Amino acid sequence: xxxxxxxxxxxxxxxxxxxxxxxxxxxxxxxxxxxxxxxxxxxxxxxxxxxxxxxxxxxxxxxxxxxxxxxxxxxxxxxxxxxxxxxxxxxxxxxxxxxxxxxxxxxxxxxxxxxxxxxxxxxxxxxxxxxxxxxxxxxxxxxxxxxxxxxxxxxxxxxxxxxxxxxxxxxxxxxxxxxxxxxxxxxxxxxxxxxxxxxxxxxxxxxxxxxxxxxxxxxxxxxxxxxxxxxxxxxxxxxxxxxxxxxxx
Numbered sequence: 001x002x003x004x005x006x007x008x009x010x011x012x013x014x015x016x017x018x019x020x021x022x023x024x025x026x027x028x029x030x031x032x033x034x035x036x037x038x039x040x041x042x043x044x045x046x047x048x049x050x051x052x053x054x055x056x057x058x059x060x061x062x063x064x065x066x067x068x069x070x071x072x073x074x075x076x077x078x079x080x081x082x083x084x085x086x087x088x089x090x091x092x093x094x095x096x097x098x099x100x101x102x103x104x105x106x107x108x109x110x111x112x113x114x115x116x117x118x119x120x121x122x123x124x125x126x127x128x129x130x131x132x133x134x135x136x137x138x139x140x141x142x143x144x145x146x147x148x149x150x151x152x153x154x155x156x157x158x159x160x161x162x163x164x165x166x167x168x169x170x171x172x173x174x175x176x177x178x179x180x181x182x183x184x185x186x187x188x189x190x191x192x193x194x195x196x197x198x199x200x201x202x203x204x205x206x207x208x209x210x211x212x213x214x215x216x217x218x219x220x221x222x223x224x225x226x227x228x229x230x231x232x233x234x235x236x237x238x239x240x241x242x243x244x245x246x247x248x249x
Contacts, residue, residue, distance in 0.1 A: 005032030005093040005117060008086045011060070012099035013041030014075050015122070016140070018054045020098075023143035024121055025058060028096045031119060031136075035092060038063050038082065040075045076103045083107055087114055094118065097134070100126040108133035120203070137204040139165065145208075165209045166202045172222050174201060179225070179244055188228065191215060191240035216240060 007028055011021075028034055037060040041048060044066070055062055065078040079097075086092060094117030097104050101122075108118045108130065120126075120134035124141055131137040178197050183189040195215050198205045212218040219225055219242055230239040 006035045006091065007032050007094045007096050007117075007119070008036035008083070008092045009034045009038070009060075009096040010036075010079050010083060010098065011039040012075055012079060012097075012101060012104075013039050013048065013051065013062075015100045016098050018051050020121075020140045020144060021054050021058055021060070023140065024096070024098055027121070027138055027143055028119060031096075031117070032094065034096070036086060037061060040065050040079050040082075042066055042075075076101065079104070080107050083111065087111060087116065092116075096121065098122065099130075102127035102130050105130045105133045131204050134203050136199055138206060139204070139209065142206065142208045165204050165206075168210060171198065171202070171205065171210075172224070174198065175219065175222065175242075176224065176244065179242055183243065187243045188241040189243070191219065191227070191242050194219070194242060 009024070009028060011024070016024075025034060025037075037058070039051075039055065039060050040063045041051075043051075043062055043064050051062070054060075063078060063082070065075045079099075083095060083097075086095075095108075095111050096119045097108060098121045104120075105127075108120060111118050112133070112135065118134045118136075120130060120137040121140055121143075122130070122137070124139055126137070126139075175194060175198065178194050179187075179189040182193055182197070207213065207215055207218040210218060210221075212221070216227060220227060224245055226243045226245055228241045228243070230241065
């Protein structure tokens, strides 16, 4: 589609396992098209040979970066320099930075200052400053768990134990505030608006973190909201609205 956002996907091989590559590319396809796909690391190291088929199968360009000095991460520097070169080329609309390293916090902030959409992806060990610097952040363990659940059962995927995402209580209270702030005179607020605002307030918000695949059943599970579907002329549901339950007030 002509209006799809173009993303540069930059992957830190020092902080990401090759088993996540399929999930990374599938996830970014929900936001747009990956026009640039690069992965950074020292490909002369024996432990990097397992990446070969993954890179070929997914058309990802490996960028060689030697570790010149012990204790210094040359890969981070190479990614940052490339990101700025890509930014100034003016050929993309957003970046997907895949790493669990806090060193990319300033890069994410700088890209957003230039009007770029920044999607971060990393493991649950990712520091909060990097997560907060992104427009959206996705946990790789959740993406992988969601795929396994889809292949095994139609029931909701279980949330990942030990994941340090935004607490359910915090999300529930925020949804309540959003409904109160954006509702019409009858108390109804757009479900789509709620989802968009939640992502802006919590970059790591994803219903899959809590064991759901869709926003509607997640909101229902909070047990303090009524949900109304509005059907279009063709009979299909076109809009969903959320309202605080009367007895909860």
